[in-house]
Amino acid sequence: MAYEDLRRRAAELAAIGQRDRGAALLAAAGDHAGASELLERVCDFAGAAREALAAGDPARAALMAALGGDEALAREALERIAATSPRDAALRAAADLAARGFSRHAGALFAALGAHAAAAEAFTAAHDACRAAESFELAGRPADGARVLEAALRRRPGDAAAWLALGELLARHGRTEAAVRALQQLPPAAAERARALPLLGRCLSELGLEDAARTVRDELARLDPPGQEALSSRGAAPGSAAAGAPPAGPAPVGPLLFGRYETLREVTATPHARVVEARDRITAERVAVKIFAGAAFGAGRDALLRFEREARALAQLRHPNVVALRAYHPEGPAMVLAWMTGGSLIERLRGEPVTPARAVEIAGALLSALGEAHRLGILHRDVKPSNVLFDEIGTAHLADFGAAHLGDLSSTATAGAIGTFAYMSPEQRMGRPATLASDLYGVGAVLAELLTGEPPAPAVRGRLDPAPSEVHPDLTAAHDAAVAALLAEDPAARPADAFEARRAITAMAWPERPRPRRSRGSGRPRSSDAPPATAARLAATLEVGDSRDTEGRWHDAWLDRDVLVLQLDDATLARARAFARAGHAALTSVLRVDLASGEVWVALPQGRALADEARALTRAQRARLGEAIAALHAAGGAHGCIDSQHLYVHDGELTLAYPREAPGDVEELASRDLAALQELDRNALDEL
Template sequence: MNPDERETAERSRTHAEASRRLEEACDFAGAAREALLAGDARRAARMAALGGDEATAREAIARIVERLPREIALASASDLASRGFSKYAGALYVQLGEHAEAASAFVAAGEVMLAAENFERAGQPAEAARALEGALRQRPEDAAPRLALGALLARHGRTEGAIKALQQIGASAPERAAALPLLARCFEEVGLAEAARETRAEMARLGVHAEPPAKEAPGGSDLKNERRGGGVVLFGRYETTREIASSAHARLVEAIDRISGERVAVKIFSGLVEGAGRDALQRFEREARALERLRHPNVVPLHQYVPEGPAMVLAFMRGGSLADKMREGPVAPARAVEIACLLLSALGEAHRLGILHRDVKPANVLFDDAGTAMLSDFGAAHLGDLSSTATAGAIGTYAYMSPEQRLGRPAGITSDLYAVGAVLYELLTGEAAEPTRGRFHRGAPSETNPELGAEHDAAVAALLADEPDRRPEDAFQARRALSALRWPEALPRRWVTPNPSERPAAPREGERLGPPLALGDGRDMASLRHDAWLDREVLVIPMDEASLARARAFARTGSPALPTVLRVDRAAGEIWVAPPLGKALADAPRAIDPAAIERLRQALATLAAVGGAHGYIDAQHVYWFDGEIELAWPRKPAPPDAAERDLAAIEALTRGAPLSR
């Protein structure tokens, strides 16, 4: 050791000893500064956190990141968190790019704004929304998290939710000026031009002239986690290679498991808590529970469930979907029946475990490297005792939905068998299945392929019987019936149409609205459509002066108890409204607690204050979802005494009287 090195080492020992003495004297800020001079950044961070010395803590954290190996830096962050210095642990995690861990630390520290920002950076906007909503439940008057929530929802396409959040920022709050430009833009996006004009008039009164550009999600729009050489590393393990697909509620990415080296598919929940996102989260968690219970060679395997995503790590299916293969052209009947039998085998095991799939369709049938068909997407599954049927309600995809499901009646085991029959019929003919009372509406399979006979037609028709009790008793019986016949190996000579999948046909390119994919409880069938751009169901109401006035009133209230107006399209003469979630009290009667009644009373009072009314507070229009009351959009024109009817219904509820049906 040369003289300079000896002198440096001696100084370091002197500062380290000084740091220990100052700690004993409870001068933690001084101990932190001496630890920095001694070159011990980890100790400096602990002492600075203990002494509340923000400046020294920042310097110590910067040195940890710059000078220490990543593993030691992460251990230091974990040490700070375990000692209760969560705010400082979060700051260190941020510098290390570990935004999910940073968000959790900031939650523990009560730093909700920082937590939300880092949840979003980690690709977990739902957790960001939950953190902000949790803060608002504790302090409803706090406008800062409400503004952050509105901006978050707007960034992720939840315009109607953003409007609700921003509208609740009081006129006297400092955040009101910042909220107005975004609120005006959101109104314009959904076609509420008058509300936008009123908002811009308020901006002019307050002197808010400049409208800032739409803010990107923190860190950009990509999934953020940790980058190490290749793609984003999710949850410290899965290195992404490409995005496979995305919807309003989930993103599916291809990734490499850095531990096993295996290629996997990571399905990440991205629906926000507001509105329909709550239902989407329940579907996501239900799918994970079903896959955890169901281990079968013809079900896409679940490798891991990551609650903090939440995310599912699934086996990667290189063979694509059955919908993709059907678009390429016809398949041999023998292959079609082989696929149907594999699906029946998977469903037989699922039914044995008490799981109904309820959404069997070509897009949910995937293939591995060897071409083996596997059933996927149990998001619509019913988990429970199948000695009784599942809850009523139209759930699934219309083209493959059994007659009883289309009517909103309970699904049973044979409802899944119908869906397999619909898939098989389409594989054999190229046409959607529409059987009618014992005969085929479009034509029997034998009319497409002369090598098929009456016995083949009968086997398919049995699966597609209108009445559930006329179908095979279970999946195993259905499989035996199909396997007992010889099915041709040759391709059909006539293929009616290349399969576009998901019939009724999705909107053509450039179109936005198509037939509904999920029918709710069937009450709004006349106006229900599927919004292909945002992957959601909407009610499309014809616009006239009365309906426009009603929509304006509902849009101005922003109450979660009232139906949400999504869009006003004057050119098309349409008003788009969010359909109700949950169950109507007519289907599932229950007592309504006083707090829920009071929230409904306040919502209707706000509606009346802007000149609106509902008019139909009855068991058909009142829904219970996620512990809250929601009202469906009125299904009839407003009566002249609508406001009086609303008041009378609330008074009756207060007295404990049942709602009219």
């Protein structure tokens, strides 16, 4: 029978109420799309889904399967969309599912596409609090994840899975006391209790509650040893020692990436990328797969350029002290990197002090890597402890070239202030162009922190505060001078290049004994030849600005700029440290924390406050503000005064002024921040 005759016969069967027979006729003739339409008319949605899949239309198949309640077919269709459809088309399919009320399916598809913010909203609409919290965290919004879980627990206080998810999330973000309170809500009979015990014990130990931790360990010991080992591995928080060193040959726990990499666990996530630990099926090697996750709905063009820039830099840069690029998958896009089993320098700084000899070994490795990068025309621009990773034998590797500038170093990089404030050179802090000397400053800051236990201030007239010799009795003024050369306030006073800097520090003998242990940021000894007093540096200002900060406004003679000087107390110190850790360009910079004089110096906002120039924020400005607040909350801080008096616009860029009055604890302030952002959402303008 000719094809047109088949279609006519199928139409006749449909006309007399036998659409299923007509659909079978069309399917036999290869017209699966037509068969799907006929089956939909008789409400055979599962059949319509199968025929849509055969027709190569997984988006329609997903919708039909969702309508028919066939979860296996829906899962197959969603996987097919994520694997084969263009990203824009796949995002439209997910949005269509959400609009039709299939929020859970939409969330699964958004998550598979790396659109974690959209996935979080969809899972929230589906009342799947655990998956919503996971997606919020991957989107860089852990506070929103905690809020969703807390709301779910108010409705269902007996939801053990939600209590566990909340405890794990809080622990990962340093909210140890709150994590303990959540984990203790799990009843002994709950299946989730066993999984929570390793984390609960670790949190109690971190709080110094050893008796309680011992009780938890005793409870854990009563479990079967094989089960206990498995539970300890699953309960390890990302970045912990247990999570960083799983047993050999762990079983895959997630999807197969790019047809080759078996997902073992999620390591970390930012608003624009997530990193998973995986096993390469071909080489059996453990790798880190860094997947771009910020392009959903066109919101991450700058982040995508940064991601591609990092891949290009690593493709050029083959060096034993640089984290190696194994492969690049443009369809992700994703980078496959060598797995660093030794963790990051952040973790080592939190542990026992290293010897000065070991500190110089690490700094020398970084300078060696930077020397090769600079030779190829690559500036790193973000040298800091979290970007220093270690392999299994403890060799230091420089990571994260996402902020790198690629090009001719005879010209300087002018992308603005890039990097984490405590490790940024003075010229970067002031928005001036970065040069190779800026990278040397970053290494100097890392070295000084390894030697003294805290990030340093720039060296002024060759003096460091604190000087390494003040902290370690075996170090001398000559050691101080070697470190101060890297940290010189004037870039021209630093070594000529990375190789010269490496020769200067490795030519000296450094002690093999670690410095005495002391708390970070505690009252440090002060030398008699410390830098000039704060009063000699500050002068009365001739500027009044917008008169909002007149009382605390002073002129910094060294940096030739006005600063806001605040009196230091415990709350101000905690807030300043959170702002410095967040390091977002839309947040006002903390320039100096002086424990001796009891002062915090803060940059003054540029431009005009919204209160003085009535306007609503564009959606791009609102998104930038949301990213800044998410970074601040993740750093353990909050603002609490997001209003027209604190929002400034300069050359189209939004900056949030330092909070002038913010009474209340961090949780209360964070709640105010979220409420203010929601209000701004209602008033945000579409960009022209």
